Amino acid sequence: MPERAIGVFDSGVGGLTVLRELRSQIPDESLVYLGDTARVPYGTKSPPTVLRYAQEAARFLLAQRVKLLVVACNTASAVALDDLAERYQVPVIGVIEPGAQRALEITRNGRVGVIGTEGTVRSGAYERALHALRHDAVVFAAACPLFVPLAEEGWANHAIARLAAREYLAPLLDQGIDTLVLGCTHYPLLKQTLQEVAGPDVKLVDSARETAKAVARRLTDDHLLHHATPASPPRYFVTDIPDRFERVGGSFLGEQLQGVTTVSLD
């Protein structure tokens, strides 16, 4: 069992920030990544539609015999995590709980900001996760639809990104948050700009990093950690032709993307 791969899925390239953290934190593990690029993005779609897409993605990865499933997409985590965890035998880890947990570890005033896609914010999933862990946490959430195209355009540190960040963060900063959860797997690319706009008194929570930590903990607890010969390189699957995924994904992964295969889920 430990020698099996970890399965990671996202609607597109965003989840590669989670994959990158997994490789850095648990480098002995084999990884299989699925990006549902034919139907990206999930963030503007309805819960029933996202649930159906997530189930199809999970089925595909389980057919690859993975030992653990990472839902590396905040929208899918918000909507489908409980369903997938109930439906399948392998551990299923989402990106929301780890970020929420970390936010509550570091906040001093209990006022936490959350930014994400429209779908993630409207689902209220972060509020629920934060309140379940600390009932008196005060949560302020904002949808930032421009951040994903800005990250994919390579404009994460451009004046446009700063202007958009100012616009989106202003209402949260006005509320006196001291912690900001980056509730979308694209947002780690914007970290520098967000820190600049939020100022030094606000701590950022990188949910990709926290998710990778949660995976490592879970594998340790379940005696599923792999310690052996160097892991094989990650295998990448997408649902549209790989062209754009390879091009844009490289900057998310910090290295060139190779060996991407197209598959059909529907």
Next chain:
Amino acid sequence: MPERAIGVFDSGVGGLTVLRELRSQIPDESLVYLGDTARVPYGTKSPPTVLRYAQEAARFLLAQRVKLLVVACNTASAVALDDLAERYQVPVIGVIEPGAQRALEITRNGRVGVIGTEGTVRSGAYERALHALRHDAVVFAAACPLFVPLAEEGWANHAIARLAAREYLAPLLDQGIDTLVLGCTHYPLLKQTLQEVAGPDVKLVDSARETAKAVARRLTDDHLLHHATPASPPRYFVTDIPDRFERVGGSFLGEQLQGVTTVSLD
């Protein structure tokens, strides 16, 4: 036959700018609109995937017994128009040809700029259409991935939109274009900002408006124009739940959206 409706489809809300022009130019016509909101956007997807989606959308509208099909999506027009025109009996009108034609009518120096989604620009469809009509036209195209989320966010006239427009248009303006084709059905919302950034010497071509003119001409030529009792209100179909479509679409249509039905294409 003339009493039948016109079918209009797009990947999402963008095609509503075409529907709006149709209502204003040929108000006696009944209209059926399909937005493939479960799979929006098409602009970043590959030609084979977009072709499949367009075929499914066309089949749905033809089952509604429409007399003419408008492909109100530049990406789908670029990729699927010829296929659909060959496959079906009814006239099929796309958004590229009418915009290209108009651009060549108004350019004085033969240097034409085209802006659109990544998919539209990479397809080279505008270059082909412009060169087919005038072989010595000089065409400069730029993909503007931020314009769609800016329009949908209601930020069409915001400083962020001006900054993005400056960034995207600079290389085209440097080339001395005197005409700019808005090659995406979302872009008419950004007209004011684009005109401001392009300056008074550059004429904008609104492809939604030109497409509606082309539809009116074709119906006249084919004796399919409807002259009768007031047309029934447009019928709207989407492939995801109507919530977001109704909310965002209202600003594209210039009035409240009502009576939206969800259907499944796949």
